Amino acid sequence: MHSTLRTRKSPKHPTHPTHRTRRATGAVAAAVVAAGALALTGCSSDNNKSGSDKASDGGRDTGATVVLPRLNGQSLEVSAVWTGAEQANFKKVLAEFEKRTGAKVTFVAAQDPIINFLGSKIAGGQPPDVALLPQPGAIKQAVEKKWAKPLGPEAEAELAKNYSQGWQDIGKVDGKQYGVYYKAANKSLIWYNAKAFEGAGAKEPKTWQDLLAAARAVYDSGVTPFSVGGADGWTLTDWFENVYLSQAGPDKYDQLAQHKIKWTDPSVKDALTTLAQIWGKKDYIAGGANGALQTEFPASVTQTFTGGDQPKAGMVFEGDFAEVNIGETKAKIGTDAKVFPFPAVGGQAPVVTGGDAAVILKDSRAAQALATFLASPDAATIQAKLGGYLSPNKSVALSSYPNEVQQKMARALIAAGDSFRFDMSDQAPQAFGGTPGKGEWKDLQDFLKNPIDVAGTQAKLEADAAKAYGS
């Protein structure tokens, strides 16, 4: 209960970022707002009557590319943890589905972690027909518990048409397709304060060396280059994952994610050493290591975009969902706050992602039709136009996104093809990759404090990983 309190975003924010920011301990004050929101959304089944009233304009002008069956009189329940604008936007997509098929769709707001929420729903004999699960691990869990039902041929065909192999594969368990990745997060982005860059005469870097040069220029101009939200361990694991994916390559990344290679591997040493080129410079991080360790993610973003051309920091690394926090400042996205893809450390720039996959829990023609619809560009285009959303669907036209920044993020996501990788700490057991003050989070926080101790950090990571993976 408390974790939900602390980690849910308050609904007044325009978009609800994917699972990552749910962990992002909002500015603690936001917890109070969220507490209210929780009471309101609770586990009530939101009837989406109000949604369908105002929603139809979202998809009216979209040419239909997918044929859906008539489903008059049937009803469906869809469950996801989204709140606020994100939920409202998704309801517009559902409204379009209702309009095309005649089925009635009800949105059920779930709580985090959704897998526990579904567990209680299933134990009570009333699972939703379709649920959106935030991690590949959750899909696997749902399959192991025999909750998830495989997708039918129509949905699979739609997936094959619109999704790259990689995005199809992470929705598979034991070779069978269960998940449709409806929403994606691009976690390989660096947001920067345009005025600070201009003052320093720095340019958007393409490689790690360029990034260091840009950081140097920003530093020389009198602005601290980076803001790091080190109080939340996951921002640090994301830093590491981007460097590691680009430097060691996707294969090693997969092996490390499954703990097939140890954290004492030389590739980890290289990544940490590279990371220390930034983390190791006290003056490169706003507030120094100690200050960063007390800065939560939302504050790390806002402090980069407040203070005009003399912000606390020039750049902040994180995914597309940082947009929500920038929205809290006076900075305008696209002019004051700009973004560039995480630069290439090795051969290719990394693309680390997150995402939510639709999984069928109660097999029916209507549920299959909804999965098919969500796999089609028609559904994704509606939500893309509303903003605050990225789709891994490659058939969605980039022009559907409302602004240049969104297009840039979507382009990077799609351009990665199959070499993108899902967030590593989300694939790890929670005790290692998802608990404040423990496992990878804690070890990287200690590393931020003492970036010289590469070998010691590796040893600690390996010890914690071994315990959590049980090997």
Next chain:
Amino acid sequence: MTSVTASGAAPAPEARTRRSVTGTRRTVAALFLLPALVLLGALVVYPIGYSLIRSFLNRPGDSFAGFDNYKALFTDDGIRTALKNNIIWVVFAPAVSTALGLIFAVLTERVRWGTAFKLVVFMPMAISMLAAGIIFRLVYDQDPGKGVANAVWVGVHDTFVRSSAFPKAHAGRQSPLEPDLGGFITAATVHTGQSVALPLVGVAPDQMPKNAKRAVRAKPEPGKITGVTWQDFTRGKGVGRLGAVDPSEQGYAGMRIEAVKDGKVVASAQAADDGTFTLPAAADGARLRLPASNFREPYNGVDWLGPALVTPAVISAYVWMWAGFAMVLIAAGLAGVPRELLEAARVDGANEWQVFRRVTVPLLAPVLAVVTVTLMINVLKVFDLVFIIPPGSSQGDANVLALELYRKGFSEDQPGIASAIAVFLLLLVVPVMLFNIRRLRREVRR
């Protein structure tokens, strides 16, 4: 006193007729007790029993695990830290709260606005733990602009030690300067008739001294050493020409320059508004140093929520809330203390401290014990403040058993170990509770 009768102390014949003193039938009594018993059973007894069982099962809960969970309890580092912190909590939090409560209670009795004062001290009790946690998260914020604690601390500090004008200045690329004792020193020695350039970068435009002017290249003068120290950075263009004064680059007005020969300062100067300075012939053959006093970082206050101070910080927040509770109970006890004893002591020549120490405190001892013990039980299960106040990076250092229980049970999916912690917590509370019950019984008998 029906309870006494019901518990079997009543004469035997009456029990046989199944009537109590008041004449109610036992079945009727049982009927009335039933709802309470059902609730107690469902909400207290059953969860305790199930936790006990669960603590002996393995992670998924389908097979017996023996004492493995309890073994984990004493080998896991996180739990050990939690245990250590719990001990600190139990020792300090009730003691400090009770002591403060006692002081407040005794003092408020003597001041005119005592009730108003009591009201203010008691007020934090009206705030929920969650809200108090959020308040103190802000109080302890590292940034002196946000956190009250650090604002006060930094304010006091800065009245004694001033920070300098160029805290973030550093040597640029290919600089003639190298770091030295927190400042910078030239790599080469300087000679009379030479014009020295001492470029640095990294001072933000709004940090530059107000009187700073455009830097100019110093003219060489015979018999003297001249030079300029300036910000070698052009806004929007980067460094410009390295080591050379570009137009629109500003001088470091007020920067101190020392000439150092064999570790001794032989001459010193201060830069003018345009960054130029002149040193006498005595500095010939010396190296020029920009001493550390130019670059002192602004004091950033105390790391309240860092690993070292986080537990005391959270305990202080707890004391802030609960000292009022202790005060109210002790004040009530104080009202019952016979005045004539205090008067007698005073007549016998005891001073106020002696009256307090030898008469008031011993008379209050039972109340003090009850308050301390109640707070101890309360402290053993403390969770909210520890969950809210520390940032994620030091949550592990502030950990207590109740929080560890939550983390193990709900975020690490280790219900077995979490149940073991719960049982262990219960065992810790039981002796304290027994003490409280026994004391209560004694009071009743009296």
